[in-house]
Amino acid sequence: xxxxxxxxxxxxxxxxxxxxxxxxxxxxxxxxxxxxxxxxxxxxxxxxxxxxxxxxxxxxxxxxxxxxxxxxxxxxxxxxxxxxxxxxxxxxxxxxxxxxxxxxxxxxxxxxxxxxxxxxxxxxxxxxxxxxxxxxxxxxxxxxxxxxxxxxxxxxxxxxxxxxxxxxxxxxxxxxxxxxxxxxxxxxxxxxxxxxxxxxxxxxxxxxxxxxxxxxxxxxxxxxxxxxxxxxxxxxxxxxxxxxxxxxxxxxxxxxxxxxxxxxxxxxxxxxxxxxxxxxxxxxxxxxxxxxxxxxxxxxxxxxxxxxxxxxxxxxxxxxxxxxxxxxxxxxxxxxxxxxxxxxxxx
Amino acid sequence: xxxxxxxxxxxxxxxxxxxxxxxxxxxxxxxxxxxxxxxxxxxxxxxxxxxxxxxxxxxxxxxxxxxxxxxxxxxxxxxxxxxxxxxxxxxxxxxxxxxxxxxxxxxxxxxxxxxxxxxxxxxxxxxxxxxxxxxxxxxxxxxxxxxxxxxxxxxxxxxxxxxxxxxxxxxxxxxxxxxxxxxxxxxxxxxxxxxxxxxxxxxxxxxxxxxxxxxxxxxxxxxxxxxxxxxxxxxxxxxxxxxxxxxxxxxxxxxxxxxxxxxxxxxxxxxxxxxxxxxxxxxxxxxxxxxxxxxxxxxxxxxxxxxxxxxxxxxxxxxxxxxxxxxxxxxxxxxxxxxxxxxxxxx
DNA sequence: CAACCTGATTAAAGCGCATCAATCAGGGGG
DNA sequence: CCCCCTGATTGATGCGCTTTAATCAGGTTG
Numbered sequence: 048x049x050x051x052x053x054x055x056x057x058x059x060x061x062x063x064x065x066x067x068x069x070x071x072x073x074x075x076x077x078x079x080x081x082x083x084x085x086x087x088x089x090x091x092x093x094x095x096x097x098x099x100x101x102x103x104x105x106x107x108x109x110x111x112x113x114x115x116x117x118x119x120x121x122x123x124x125x126x127x128x129x130x131x132x133x134x135x136x137x138x139x140x141x142x143x144x145x146x147x148x149x150x151x152x153x154x155x156x157x158x159x160x161x162x163x164x165x166x167x168x169x170x171x172x173x174x175x176x177x178x179x180x181x182x183x184x185x186x187x188x189x190x191x192x193x194x195x196x197x198x199x200x201x202x203x204x205x206x207x208x209x210x211x212x213x214x215x216x217x218x219x220x221x222x223x224x225x226x227x228x229x230x231x232x233x234x235x236x237x238x239x240x241x242x243x244x245x246x247x248x249x250x251x252x253x254x255x256x257x258x259x260x261x262x263x264x265x266x267x268x269x270x271x272x273x274x275x276x277x278x279x280x281x282x283x284x285x286x287x288x289x290x291x292x293x294x295x296x297x298x299x300x301x302x303x304x305x306x307x308x309x310x311x312x313x314x315x316x317x318x319x320x321x322x323x324x325x326x327x328x329x330x331x332x333x334x335x336x337x338x339x340x341x342x343x344x345x346x347x348x349x350x351x352x353x354x355x356x357x358x359x360x361x362x363x364x365x366x367x368x369x370x371x372x373x374x375x376x377x378x379x380x381x382x383x384x385x386x387x388x389x390x391x392x393x394x
Numbered sequence: 395x396x397x398x399x400x401x402x403x404x405x406x407x408x409x410x411x412x413x414x415x416x417x418x419x420x421x422x423x424x425x426x427x428x429x430x431x432x433x434x435x436x437x438x439x440x441x442x443x444x445x446x447x448x449x450x451x452x453x454x455x456x457x458x459x460x461x462x463x464x465x466x467x468x469x470x471x472x473x474x475x476x477x478x479x480x481x482x483x484x485x486x487x488x489x490x491x492x493x494x495x496x497x498x499x500x501x502x503x504x505x506x507x508x509x510x511x512x513x514x515x516x517x518x519x520x521x522x523x524x525x526x527x528x529x530x531x532x533x534x535x536x537x538x539x540x541x542x543x544x545x546x547x548x549x550x551x552x553x554x555x556x557x558x559x560x561x562x563x564x565x566x567x568x569x570x571x572x573x574x575x576x577x578x579x580x581x582x583x584x585x586x587x588x589x590x591x592x593x594x595x596x597x598x599x600x601x602x603x604x605x606x607x608x609x610x611x612x613x614x615x616x617x618x619x620x621x622x623x624x625x626x627x628x629x630x631x632x633x634x635x636x637x638x639x640x641x642x643x644x645x646x647x648x649x650x651x652x653x654x655x656x657x658x659x660x661x662x663x664x665x666x667x668x669x670x671x672x673x674x675x676x677x678x679x680x681x682x683x684x685x686x687x688x689x690x691x692x693x694x695x696x697x698x699x700x701x702x703x704x705x706x707x708x709x710x711x712x713x714x715x716x717x718x719x720x721x722x723x724x725x726x727x728x729x730x731x732x733x734x735x736x737x738x739x740x741x
Numbered sequence: 742c743a744a745c746c747t748g749a750t751t752a753a754a755g756c757g758c759a760t761c762a763a764t765c766a767g768g769g770g771g
Numbered sequence: 772c773c774c775c776c777t778g779a780t781t782g783a784t785g786c787g788c789t790t791t792a793a794t795c796a797g798g799t800t801g
Contacts, residue, residue, distance in 0.1 A: 060543055060544060062786090062787055062788085063787065063788065064787080064788095072750075072751085073750065073751045073752070074751090074752095074787085074788075074789095075750075075751060075752075075753095075789080075790080075791095076749085076750060076751075077788095078788065078789055078790085079749095079750090079789095082789075086748090086749075086750090087749075087750085088748085088749060088750090091749080091750085103542050103543055105518055105519055105543045106519050106787090106788080107460065107519065107521065107786085107787050107788065108456075108516075108519040108520045108521065109455075109456045109457070109458075109459045109460040109465075109520070109521060109786085109787080109788090110456070110460050110756085110786070110787035110788040110789085111456075111519075111787080111788060111789075112456040112756095112788095113454065113456040113457050113460050113756050113757065113758085113786090113787080113788075113789095114755080114756050114787085114788055114789045114790080115756085115788090115789070116756075118456075120516070128475075128481055128484065128485070128500075129478070129481055129485075129685070131476070134475055134476055134481075137475065137502060138475070138476075138502070138504070141502060141504070145509075150501075150512070150513070150516050151501070151502075152499045152500070152501065153475075153499070153500035153501065153502065154497075154498070154499065154500065155484060155485070155488060155498075155500065157485070157488070162492075165497070166497070169455075169467070169497050171452055172452055172453050172454065172455040172458075173455045173456070174454065174455065174456060195450055196407060196450055196452045197407060311689055315689070338476070338686070339685070339686050339689055342658055342662070342686055342689075342690050342691065343689050343690065343691065344689065344690065344691050344692075344693075345691075346691075409756090409757055409758085410757065410758065411757080411758095419780075419781085420780065420781045420782070421757085421758075421759095421781090421782090422759080422760080422761090422780070422781060422782075422783095423779085423780060423781075424758095425758065425759055425760085426759095426779095426780090429759075433778085433779075433780090434779075434780085435778085435779060435780090438779080438780085453757090453758080454756085454757050454758070456756085456757080456758090457756070457757035457758040457759090457786090458757080458758060458759075459758095459786095460756090460757080460758075460759095460785095460786050460787065460788085461757085461758050461759045461760080461785080461786050462758090462759070462786085463786075
């Protein structure tokens with residue numbers, strides 16, 4: 048056995064030099080075995096591979112990307128990993144990234160903008176191929192920062208400031224429209240729209256769609272907008288309890304909730320707790336078609352967001368932009384939602 | 395403006411040298427401003443920081459970790475990002491990692507062992523601080539490989555080969571025991587255990603617990619083990635349909651499903667489709683307490699797995715091992731599950 | 742036999758940063 | 772006036788790899 052080179056602490060593991068020594072070749076040849084096997088004679092390659100196996104050599108990705116100036120990884124920053132829409136986007140992106148030889152690294156911000164900025168910076172410093180960002184809130188500052196360093200970003204499910212980056216969106220106005228329209232088409236006339244965080248662009252868009260459908264229906268259909276404190280289950284319970292306390296005549300007969308969580312919680316309070324039957328007394332539609340929608344106590348009619356496809360499209364846009372060394376025009380891909388009819392608002 | 399240094403294509407962005415030139419100092423000083431601010435006089439530091447901002451300098455993490463031989467990131471490989479247990483583990487790990495100044499990078503293998511190995515190797519090559527692995531199947535080959543390179547691994551929710559690495563487990567035998575015991579305690583006598591993939595260690599352990607509870611109950615309680623093809627919803631539907639076709643006398647009156655998905659799908663076929671009331675005719679218990687358990691058509695009684703805490707513990711073990719330069723003894727943390735009683739098997 | 746070509750291999754030059762010994766400036770004490 | 776001490780700064784070195792030009796061995800051709 049060859050004697051080991053002296054090493055400072057912390058720098059464990061054999062290097063290419065060690066492999067080269069063991070195989071009786073130069074480092075350049077070892078590198079070629081790994082990256083351009085065609086350039087190396089079969090016999091030498093075999094000898095090198097044997098040495099690699101014997102020494103347990105692991106290529107140092109830091110050195111590799113230091114030289115090449117780039118990596119093989121795409122970073123994806125997700126605002127809420129608990130939401131199945133985001134999971135779907137990650138899944139679609141994963142598949143597409145893999146197909147183009149890139150690894151997808153996920154980071155969860157749990158809706159914390161500080162964490163989001165940290166992860167954007169981390170990916171920036173890591174020189175990833177590009178970044179996919181699926182935020183909850185306006186994030187143009189962070190995007191601008193890393194874009195100014197030349198790092199490519201594709202925004203998911205949130206409209207960017209015009210011309211700042213590529214994005215993949217769902218036609219959220221149509222989401223709201225489809226939801227309200229379904230209720231109107233099935234004979235509901237006193238609609239309610241439960242909403243919170245009107246400062247989030249997707250939320251705003253959905254509201255516009257709901258309003259459009261109601262206006263289109265003429266004076267026979269009314270719309271009440273109910274402000275919730277937040278978008279999650281706890282807030283839905285509050286809204287549901289408030290509704291349950293109303294005089295029967297004041298109750299809407301059709302309700303659109305801006306998130307599935309809100310919808311399910313409201314149904315729980317009305318239907319299960321207060322005995323106000325869904326959909327008989329009031330039909331409910333959600334706006335995400337989360338994983339839970341189909342298995343809920345009252346299966347939820349919801350407008351489906353095509354998360355998988357969004358992820359795939361985002362990777363496509365990103366790789367397009369990365370490839371186009373020269374001029375690149377930012378693009379926005381808008382995918383259409385689809386209504387999934389279930390028991391909470393049958394046809 | 396100083397003239398830009400000539401640059402080969404691909405190596406965009408200002409380097410420390412550029413910053414140093416702009417601020418009229420040496421690279422060493424710029425490095426110190428970033429890493430040891432106390433060593434630099436306030437005036438110089440300010441000048442350097444100004445230059446950093448003006449040039450849009452971004453530290454190159456590859457070079458950084460090439461020198462230091464390590465990174466600031468922990469890699470977490472998850473078998474199934476769709477399962478809320480894994481999400482919970484990621485969440486807990488994230489919080490704990492952040493508390494010790496590490497970034498958590500997530501990777502989803504979608505139960506694909508090839509992908510799992512790829513990500514393990516990626517993290518290995520990236521010289522991450524350590525790796526958290528929450529696999530679906532036996533993974534000792536991959537673990538052994540990267541451990542042999544000196545990379546630390548903590549295994550989550552899957553027992554390692556003795557002495558090979560640290561791990562955080564749930565007492566899965568007790569999971570099965572609690573589930574079966576609850577049915578027995580509430581008067582059920584003809585139990586069934588629906589199971590698949592007996593080659594997965596957690597699945598095996600749960601079975602042992604179920605059997606133990608039944609044996610403990612004596613001859614008045616019987617146990618039938620029903621083999622499912624798989625662990626997911628489609629397989630549950632099949633099992634449910636088979637059960638629904640049985641003669642009423644042949645039906646068990648209590649059922650433990652090894653996953654929540656199986657449980658919910660079985661309840662759907664029995665209760666909703668076939669009209670065999672749950673829990674009246676048959677009580678059902680799940681073994682994970684997934685996010686959907688509480689909101690299902692029939693809220694699911696399930697044994698809860700403490701995912702958040704598992705994630706936190708895993709980070710703790712990992713950092714312990716990383717810190718202990720000298721001798722380290724692998725540890726296994728076993729967390730106890732807890733029964734959550736809901737409508738599908740009331741008390 | 743010289744000139745030339747081809748394929749395999751090598752030696753050397755960095756990539757951008759952290760680190761550390763060496764240097765420098767500026768007092769204060771003797 | 773010289774020496775030493777302190778704090779700030781510098782310059783040089785090397786981390787492990789990829790890449791490129793240079794070298795070499797072994798044919799082939801004129």
